[in-house]
Amino acid sequence: MAENLIINGGNKQERYETLLPQLQALTAGETDAVANMANVAAALKQTFGFFWVGFYVVKEETLVLAPFQGPLACTRIRYGKGVCGTAWKEARTIVVPDVEQFPGHIACSSDSRSEIVVPILRKGTVVAVLDIDSDHLNAFDETDAEYLEKLCAGLPI
Numbered sequence: 001m002a003e004n005l006i007i008n009g010g011n012k013q014e015r016y017e018t019l020l021p022q023l024q025a026l027t028a029g030e031t032d033a034v035a036n037m038a039n040v041a042a043a044l045k046q047t048f049g050f051f052w053v054g055f056y057v058v059k060e061e062t063l064v065l066a067p068f069q070g071p072l073a074c075t076r077i078r079y080g081k082g083v084c085g086t087a088w089k090e091a092r093t094i095v096v097p098d099v100e101q102f103p104g105h106i107a108c109s110s111d112s113r114s115e116i117v118v119p120i121l122r123k124g125t126v127v128a129v130l131d132i133d134s135d136h137l138n139a140f141d142e143t144d145a146e147y148l149e150k151l152c153a154g155l156p157i
């Protein structure tokens with residue numbers, strides 16, 4: 001089943017259009033949050049070749065590293081800190097075209113150039129964030145925000 005999630009053709013929008021229903025079907029059959037986050041991270045990494053894809057979950061007033069694909073990452077991020085902590089605090093998606101221009105950006109890897117962070121809300125509260133890093137500048141736009149928000153909204157976690 002998993003190999004069917006690798007999508008190589010089409011532009012970005014077409015890839016999201018193909019990927020999302022498959023991921024929704026896959027995760028709908030599983031109630032374990034870690035398992036679902038793990039497969040979503042793997043599918044996004046394989047489909048788009050992003051540098052780093054992963055989740056941080058809110059635990060004890062901190063974001064704690066959860067399933068991811070890519071190089072080792074920071075394990076804890078405080079409320080309001082970095083792109084992730086800001087997306088948590090402001091409960092909104094943040095697109096960063098150039099991480100060097102984002103005040104307080106946390107550089108888990110010096111190869112990261114641009115980033116998108118999508119908060120995951122349940123009953124109006126942020127419970128986790130999806131964080132994606134690229135090693136290219138300007139890798140993310142409104143298309144990524146739209147589809148990743150849709151994905152996160154329906155994710156069983």
Ligand code: SME
Pocket residue numbers: 052073074077081082083084085104105106107108109112115131133
């Ligand atoms: N750059 C993030 C930290 C997490 S890593 O990119 C995986 C931030 O500023 O919150």
